[in-house]
Amino acid sequence: MKPRFAVLALIAGLLTGCGFHLRGALNLPEHLGPVRVLASDSHSPLGDLLARELRRAGAQPATVQDGEHVATLQVISEYWADTPVSHDALGRAQEYMLRYAVVFTLRRADGSVAVPQQAVELSRDYLTPVFDSVGKLSERERLVAELQRDMATAILRRVDAASAPPADVVQ
Numbered sequence: 001m002k003p004r005f006a007v008l009a010l011i012a013g014l015l016t017g018c019g020f021h022l023r024g025a026l027n028l029p030e031h032l033g034p035v036r037v038l039a040s041d042s043h044s045p046l047g048d049l050l051a052r053e054l055r056r057a058g059a060q061p062a063t064v065q066d067g068e069h070v071a072t073l074q075v076i077s078e079y080w081a082d083t084p085v086s087h088d089a090l091g092r093a094q095e096y097m098l099r100y101a102v103v104f105t106l107r108r109a110d111g112s113v114a115v116p117q118q119a120v121e122l123s124r125d126y127l128t129p130v131f132d133s134v135g136k137l138s139e140r141e142r143l144v145a146e147l148q149r150d151m152a153t154a155i156l157r158r159v160d161a162a163s164a165p166p167a168d169v170v171q
Helices: 004-016 044-057 135-162
Strands: 037-038 071-087 093-107 113-127
Touching: 037 044, 044 071, 044 135, 071 113, 071 135, 093 135, 113 135
Parallel strands: 037 071
Antiparallel strands: 071 093, 093 113
């Protein structure tokens, strides 16, 4: 029992020494007010994921009745691509890279830019068994859902970073 405790204490000491720390909660600027999410594709789950995560972070959801005087997180475009990475001896693709790119911007209620237009790109590799087309589709569907969740998190982390007060500069 003592060696296990010693190993855990050593790992904890090393992690604190290297500067590792867990990410804090998402902090949105207080002056942002209600936030409306506009997605380029009304059927994409990304808009719903972003709205849900914003509510979880404490942002007020904006409705159509709020008019134009609300902050707007706009997803300008979403792009999906499957790129073959490796092939078998017969030239059939065996491994693909699934890429997901999103361009977004955040505007305050007064129309000023809070987060300038920028792109986030994520990718995952997956295998495609030649004779198991059902398994291939279900794995890809899981990856799509995972990438959309990760994309919502990445976008909101960028919003958080852009809205954080600047760090003091040491001179």
